[in-house]
Amino acid sequence: MNKLLLIFLFTFSICSAQQTVFDSIFHDNIYRQYVSYIPQFYNPTASTPLLFNFHGRGGNPFTAMYNADFRDIADTANFIIVHPKGLLNSAGESHWNYGNTTADDIGFINSLYNKLLIDYNIDLSRVYSVGMSNGGAMSYFLACDMSDKIAAIASVTGAMTSYQLSSCNPVHSTPVLQIHGTNDTVVNFSSMQYGLEYWRSYNNCNLIADTILIPNYDLSDSSTVEHIIYGNGDNGVTTELFKITNGGHTWPGSNFNFGGTNFDINASEEVWKFLSKYDINGLINQSTHFNEIPEDKKIIMLFDVLGRDMKFKDNSLIFYLYNDGSVEKKIILNNFYEH
Numbered sequence: 001m002n003k004l005l006l007i008f009l010f011t012f013s014i015c016s017a018q019q020t021v022f023d024s025i026f027h028d029n030i031y032r033q034y035v036s037y038i039p040q041f042y043n044p045t046a047s048t049p050l051l052f053n054f055h056g057r058g059g060n061p062f063t064a065m066y067n068a069d070f071r072d073i074a075d076t077a078n079f080i081i082v083h084p085k086g087l088l089n090s091a092g093e094s095h096w097n098y099g100n101t102t103a104d105d106i107g108f109i110n111s112l113y114n115k116l117l118i119d120y121n122i123d124l125s126r127v128y129s130v131g132m133s134n135g136g137a138m139s140y141f142l143a144c145d146m147s148d149k150i151a152a153i154a155s156v157t158g159a160m161t162s163y164q165l166s167s168c169n170p171v172h173s174t175p176v177l178q179i180h181g182t183n184d185t186v187v188n189f190s191s192m193q194y195g196l197e198y199w200r201s202y203n204n205c206n207l208i209a210d211t212i213l214i215p216n217y218d219l220s221d222s223s224t225v226e227h228i229i230y231g232n233g234d235n236g237v238t239t240e241l242f243k244i245t246n247g248g249h250t251w252p253g254s255n256f257n258f259g260g261t262n263f264d265i266n267a268s269e270e271v272w273k274f275l276s277k278y279d280i281n282g283l284i285n286q287s288t289h290f291n292e293i294p295e296d297k298k299i300i301m302l303f304d305v306l307g308r309d310m311k312f313k314d315n316s317l318i319f320y321l322y323n324d325g326s327v328e329k330k331i332i333l334n335n336f337y338e339h
Contacts, residue, residue, distance in 0.1 A: 027111045028104045030087070034112060035061035037081040038120075039074040041321060049079040049126035050116065051275070052109070052142070054086075054135030056157075058093045061085050068132055068156065068251050073272050076307025077319065080120060084112060086134075096131075096138035099163035105138065106145050113149060125279040130154040130271050132251055133187060136178075137161060140195060143176065144168035152237075152278040154179070154271040157249050159187050160195030173203045173234040173282060177274045179267050181223070181247025183260055189243075196241055203233035214242075218263040223247045225264045235282025242270060269306050 021036040042048060051074075055064035061083035065071070070081050086094040087103045097103040116122055127149055129139040136158015143153045144164055152175035160168075176199040182189045207230075214225035223246040230239040244252065248260020252267040277283060301321040303309055
């Protein structure tokens with residue numbers, strides 16, 4: 001009974017850390033705003049991965065937070081999400097400058113990155129970026145111009161521009177995931193393929209992709225999904241595409257259906273499943289055996305990469321949450337426990 005009470009009290013104290021933080025920094029003579037989401041198990045003494053989540057043109061941090069929602073995943077996989085806000089362009093739309101306006105967005109994100117290192121205990125080897133549409137292009141920009149800080153990126157309905165393709169200067173093999181619909185009328189499907197080929201070539205991935213047909217779980221969305229994987233890149237990285245036949249300019253699996261939204265996959269889940277495999281050095285080497293756990297360090301939860309509760313299972317990636325707030329990833333090759 002006492003043990004259960006202690007666990008309950010400890011869990012409550014961790015959950016109370018969950019919060020949404022509104023803040024700004026002064027950069028280039030302008031206050032630049034951003035919204036951070038701090039997961040419920042964040043522990044200031046343990047280094048924590050960071051995910052930048054960029055809104056599309058005309059959007060804001062809240063459209064990114066709710067449409068491209070990673071909060072539930074962050075609470076269980078334990079990473080910080082930061083949603084920066086773009087400046088207005090000449091048409092009065094919020095946007096990200098990936099080489100076509102005067103906004104110093106790379107400088108802003110660099111400054112924001114440095115601010116976050118002061119405010120939180122960030123795992124410097126596991127900083128990621130994702131964005132939708134114009135925000136996806138901004139993620140590609142970070143992979144090019146902040147390569148020394150960004151481990152991996154994902155783009156949903158975004159594409160690299162000709163400027164980015166001609167000026168990109170990465171310093172390490174960079175895992176890239178693209179999710180795109182063939183009926184996208186805002187960012188044409190064919191336009192994103194140049195960027196995908198750039199990263200396939202730069203990462204030294206296979207010329208021939210492996211293709212997985214995703215089951216058509218939702219017949220009502222009138223779209224289907226292929227998962228295209230260019231594997232065997234340097235440092236174990238891949239360059240990947242979820243091709244959504246008949247999909248539109250939308251975030252798959254979102255609670256907001258603007259037409260042409262696919263529901264056979266959840267983009268947020270697929271993005272984190274992809275990004276979390278890598279750090280700045282490439283594919284993360286997973287432990288292949290149980291390590292001795294100190295007597296005062298207790299497991300309080302087991303979950304998979306999507307944050308779902310799970311039990312011990314052979315040949316599976318399992319996240320261990322301990323009572324000190326730390327999280328470890330392990331792969332069990334031999335089952336030492338009875339179910």
